[in-house]
Amino acid sequence: MSFNSLGFAAFLPLVFLVFHAVREEHRWLALLVASYVFYASFGAPRLLLALLLVSVATYALGLCMARSSSSRNRRAALWAGITVNLLALGSLRYVPLLSTTGPPLPLAIGVSYYTLQAISYLLDVYAEATPAESHPGYLALYLALFPRLLQGPIERAADLLPQLRRPRPFSYDEARHGLLLFAWGLFKKVMVADSLALYVNKAYGDVHAHAGLPLLLATYGYAAQIYYDFSGYTDMALGTARLFGLRLTENFNFPYLATSIAEFWRRWHISLSRWLLDYLFMPIQIGLRRWRAAGAVLALLVTFALCGLWHGARPNFIVWGLLHGTLMSVALATAPLRRRLGRNLSLARRVSAVGLDSTRLGEAAQVFLTFNLVCFTWVFFRADTLSDALYVSTHLFSGPVALSSFLFFFGPRQLVLTVAALGLAVAAAGRDRETIAGESFRNLRPAVRWASYYALVATMLWSLATRRSEPFVYFQF
Amino acid sequence: MISERLKKTICRELDLDDFEFEDATTAGQVPGWDSLSHVRIICAVEAEFGLRFRTMEVLRLKNVGDLQALVDARMPID
Numbered sequence: 001m002s003f004n005s006l007g008f009a010a011f012l013p014l015v016f017l018v019f020h021a022v023r024e025e026h027r028w029l030a031l032l033v034a035s036y037v038f039y040a041s042f043g044a045p046r047l048l049l050a051l052l053l054v055s056v057a058t059y060a061l062g063l064c065m066a067r068s069s070s071s072r073n074r075r076a077a078l079w080a081g082i083t084v085n086l087l088a089l090g091s092l093r094y095v096p097l098l099s100t101t102g103p104p105l106p107l108a109i110g111v112s113y114y115t116l117q118a119i120s121y122l123l124d125v126y127a128e129a130t131p132a133e134s135h136p137g138y139l140a141l142y143l144a145l146f147p148r149l150l151q152g153p154i155e156r157a158a159d160l161l162p163q164l165r166r167p168r169p170f171s172y173d174e175a176r177h178g179l180l181l182f183a184w185g186l187f188k189k190v191m192v193a194d195s196l197a198l199y200v201n202k203a204y205g206d207v208h209a210h211a212g213l214p215l216l217l218a219t220y221g222y223a224a225q226i227y228y229d230f231s232g233y234t235d236m237a238l239g240t241a242r243l244f245g246l247r248l249t250e251n252f253n254f255p256y257l258a259t260s261i262a263e264f265w266r267r268w269h270i271s272l273s274r275w276l277l278d279y280l281f282m283p284i285q286i287g288l289r290r291w292r293a294a295g296a297v298l299a300l301l302v303t304f305a306l307c308g309l310w311h312g313a314r315p316n317f318i319v320w321g322l323l324h325g326t327l328m329s330v331a332l333a334t335a336p337l338r339r340r341l342g343r344n345l346s347l348a349r350r351v352s353a354v355g356l357d358s359t360r361l362g363e364a365a366q367v368f369l370t371f372n373l374v375c376f377t378w379v380f381f382r383a384d385t386l387s388d389a390l391y392v393s394t395h396l397f398s399g400p401v402a403l404s405s406f407l408f409f410f411g412p413r414q415l416v417l418t419v420a421a422l423g424l425a426v427a428a429a430g431r432d433r434e435t436i437a438g439e440s441f442r443n444l445r446p447a448v449r450w451a452s453y454y455a456l457v458a459t460m461l462w463s464l465a466t467r468r469s470e471p472f473v474y475f476q477f
Numbered sequence: 478m479i480s481e482r483l484k485k486t487i488c489r490e491l492d493l494d495d496f497e498f499e500d501a502t503t504a505g506q507v508p509g510w511d512s513l514s515h516v517r518i519i520c521a522v523e524a525e526f527g528l529r530f531r532t533m534e535v536l537r538l539k540n541v542g543d544l545q546a547l548v549d550a551r552m553p554i555d
Contacts, residue, residue: 127536128537281512282516283532285516286535286536287532292520296516
């Protein structure tokens, strides 16, 4: 039961009604049962079992750490918790990949997200950055909460657990806001990302049949597809959570407007990059600080290789991660030189560790360069094999340049629809998304406003029922 | 209260002429202080005061006030 399915369109209103019908003190239970039913709907009981085991172990070991005065015992409990989570992640996600023959790979959705969240909870309890949760129900709900169970955001305990404990009475504005955010996310997913996928999948499905412009367009198309797919999902997750009075972490902040790769990672999949930064990069870098720049470079490469591995045990993902690690390392190594250069040219007003600050033109050039570097790395992320990726990366500018390439895989109707949907999404990005969800329809007369709401719901149901929907890209991770 | 010596060390490492630090100042509020320059600053502070922090102590720092407190706790009392 994915967010973009008719089943979810029936499940969500039902859970919403039950949540607000039961007494305040039982609402956590309503949400927890709903989350387990949601997870069970994927027809893989071992996933639910693994989630339950991870929840019990994380709860018990968190309390064990909090109640123990011996630093040795605390450290043992931390490592036991990390091991349980890594075992769950490894056995469900990576071990099945080792067999090259046999039945299709079993589902492992959600595992990568809730295990990282459980590890972050344990590390925060160990570092005394958050208290251990004493209520097993809240801890279980923190890990299982269905709006964020499948693809995040990966929430810090200090951000989500206090919200779960707080009374959350019904609020018309919050519910309305949540539904509009959900609708906006669904539009981004179904109308923009899925339309672009038609083009991208055809080009990347058989890369050796193409060269030049079709591959270049498919690569830019994939950059847009993966953004609208994942940010669309995130809007739907954030919108769903708001129906229950919960605020989840933003995962995107205009990532393609970043002026450096480091900034890109502060704007792209923010909850994952924050996790990698806090729990992997910083400890490694601090541990290796005697090695100065070499330590930082090693920490970057290890972090990004593991970031690639987290997306899947394929050489493509590891190369993609290492490319980002290498680009960041180059930026780090050249930062002092670029700062001096900037000062000498009297361009620098503010000092940035990874990019020159200069005129708006210079900033635009940095955005352009960063965007194109990121797009180049997406080649390795999207291609099915490493040899496909190498072929695409060496054939982006070869082959005949014909205008017909724009229509290469699209019929004229599909092209118009895709460009219109993409244009609308880009135009709307100029406005604050909170404002869009908060202000849309508000000033209309009640009859027109409600007619608009019903039309919107009908369109969404129609699109879910009639279009063949692509699974979310980040579903597989 | 942030000491002049700590302030100068941070500013030198970030190429800043001057900056008004308060106890609650976080890295994000200081130009150039990001995750990549953070460890450089910690190394510079360690060198300046002749100290060596533990990894967990550095990871627990939330603001400049925490850093000052960590330095004060480790410095011999005059």
